[in-house]
Amino acid sequence: MKIQEEKNKVIVENLKDFEPKHIFECGQCFRWNKEEDHSYTGVVMGKILNIKKENNVVHFNNTNLQEFHTIWYHYFDLERDYTKIKNELRKIDDYLKNAVEFGEGIRILQQDPWETLISFIISANNNIPRIKRGIEKICKNYGEEIGEFRGKKYYSFPTIKKMNRLSEENLRGCETGFRALYIKDTTFILSSDEEYIYKFKNLNTDMCKKELLQFSGVGPKVADCIMLFSMGKYDVFPVDVWVKKVMEEFYLKEEMSLNKIREYGIHKFGMLSGFAQQYLFYYARELGIGKK
DNA sequence: ACCCAGGGTCGTC
DNA sequence: GACGACCCTGGG
Numbered sequence: 001m002k003i004q005e006e007k008n009k010v011i012v013e014n015l016k017d018f019e020p021k022h023i024f025e026c027g028q029c030f031r032w033n034k035e036e037d038h039s040y041t042g043v044v045m046g047k048i049l050n051i052k053k054e055n056n057v058v059h060f061n062n063t064n065l066q067e068f069h070t071i072w073y074h075y076f077d078l079e080r081d082y083t084k085i086k087n088e089l090r091k092i093d094d095y096l097k098n099a100v101e102f103g104e105g106i107r108i109l110q111q112d113p114w115e116t117l118i119s120f121i122i123s124a125n126n127n128i129p130r131i132k133r134g135i136e137k138i139c140k141n142y143g144e145e146i147g148e149f150r151g152k153k154y155y156s157f158p159t160i161k162k163m164n165r166l167s168e169e170n171l172r173g174c175e176t177g178f179r180a181l182y183i184k185d186t187t188f189i190l191s192s193d194e195e196y197i198y199k200f201k202n203l204n205t206d207m208c209k210k211e212l213l214q215f216s217g218v219g220p221k222v223a224d225c226i227m228l229f230s231m232g233k234y235d236v237f238p239v240d241v242w243v244k245k246v247m248e249e250f251y252l253k254e255e256m257s258l259n260k261i262r263e264y265g266i267h268k269f270g271m272l273s274g275f276a277q278q279y280l281f282y283y284a285r286e287l288g289i290g291k292k
Numbered sequence: 293a294c295c296c297a298g299g300g301t302c303g304t305c
Numbered sequence: 306g307a308c309g310a311c312c313c314t315g316g317g
Contacts (some may be wrong), residue, residue, distance in 0.1 A: 008303035025303040027299060130314055131299080177312030182301080219301045257306085259299090281299075 005065040010072075012058045017082035019105020020051050020058075026106050026282040028229045030119055030132045031139075031157075041149060042288040043139070045112065046156040048149045050217055062149055062236050077107050085275050092268075095250045095274065099283035106278055109229060113197045114190070115157045116230035121217035123225070130175060136173035142166060182217025189215065201231040208233060221258070234274040236264035245279050245290025 002013040024032040024040050032042035039052035039061070049072070050061035060068060073079070086104065090097045122134050135157075141161055143155040164187050171180035190197055200208050208231060212223040224238035239247070239258045247261050248254065256264075269276040284290065 120299080121301095123298095124299085125298060125311075126313090127298040127315065133314095172312085175313080177310080177314095178310095179301095217301065221300060225299070238299075241297085242299065259306095285299085 003065070003068070005068075008062060008064070010063060010068045011170040012060065014056060015058045015078075016078070017086070017105060018053070018058060020053050020104045020281065022105040023076075023107050023109070025286075026103060027128070027285065028109055028225075028277055028278065030128075030135050031113060035150070038087060043146065043154050043156060044073060046144070046146050047071070048147055048154045050149065059090065061153065064067060075110050077110055078106075082107060085272060087164040088272060089269075089276055090281065092276075096279070099279040101251070102286070103282040104277045106282060108278060111230040112157070113200060113226065113230040114160060114227050116159075117186065117212075117215070117218070118163070118183055119195060120222045120225045120229075121186065121215075122176055124179060124217065124219075124222060124250055126177075126179075134175045138163075138171070138176075142170070143175060144240055160187060160190050160194045163187045179217055182215075186218070201233075205235050205243040206231045209236075213219075224262070230278070235266065235271050237262050237269065237273040237277050239265070240281075242281050242284045242290075246284035249290050 001015055004011045004013075020040050024034075024042070029042070032040045034040055035050070037052065039050050039059075041050045043049075047067065048062055050059075052059040052061065060072060063072065086100045089100050099285040118138075119131070119135055123131050126134075134272065139157055142158045146154055146156050147156070163183070166184070166187075168180045168184050171183050176183060200211055203211065205227065209220075209223050209226055212218050212226055213220070218226070221238050221240055225237040227233035227236050228238060237243075239262045243265075244258060244261055247265065248256065251268075252261070252264070265277065266273050
């Protein structure tokens with residue numbers, strides 16, 4: 001890996017296991033959007049970043065070397081050896097081998113727990129375009145304007161304090177539907193101690209999940225996603241309709257409850273469950289596996 | 293026009 | 306544990 005700094009950008013050569021399309025379209029994040037030049041632009045920690053990969057060179061645009069080391073290196077989970085993880089998963093069977101091959105450039109982002117919590121509450125019984133629109137409206141209406149990139153304005157995700165001032169109607173106005181009340185209740189609980197949610201990653205997986213399940217709008221699936229995408233818990237196996245389909249198709253050969261499938265996944269994949277889930281989810285959703 | 297599904301959760305039984 | 310309701314859009 002070779003890192004160079006240029007004017008308002010950082011260029012990284014030979015960055016292993018890093019494919020923007022796989023990272024941003026595997027369903028873990030909702031605020032990254034594809035540009036006309038096939039790069040991706042997103043907002044993280046109140047900063048606008050643009051990522052473009054060509055010829056095995058990754059361009060981190062609209063940033064500098066200092067931010068690369070203090071923010072992006074951690075956010076993109078660059079300290080982790082995904083080659084090793086993929087080799088372990090490939091050994092399991094041909095299904096995993098194919099899924100890993102298909103999403104070979106996936107990395108599980110280290111996202112913000114607060115933003116991830118609200119985002120996945122919105123995700124319940126919802127479709128991805130609408131989830132993205134809802135989050136974007138919340139940011140545009142109630143976040144801070146943080147700057148412009150390629151002629152477009154960008155907004156940060158609202159703080160807990162700001163969100164706590166919103167009414168149910170304000171939130172419904174952001175296309176969140178019946179989830180507005182869940183967001184309001186959850187935000188109210190967090191507003192008494194804004195650091196509370198940031199301490200969860202220090203808990204073990206079981207305790208962490210127990211804490212998360214207390215929030216309204218957070219059930220087993222949403223809790224697993226929050227832990228996997230923002231709290232560094234990898235011994236979780238979020239089961240949604242896609243993972244259900246792909247697991248029934250590949251392994252179970254019969255209908256099974258979500259909870260049974262989750263237990264099966266964790267038993268089968270152990271400490272790598274979260275990674276296996278992401279490769280399988282991306283594979284299933286992109287190929288429409290199990291679609292009638 | 294109509295119906296079903298969507299990265300599920302909640303309340304009730 | 307099983308069941309229906311839930312706000313509202315996308316897609317057939």
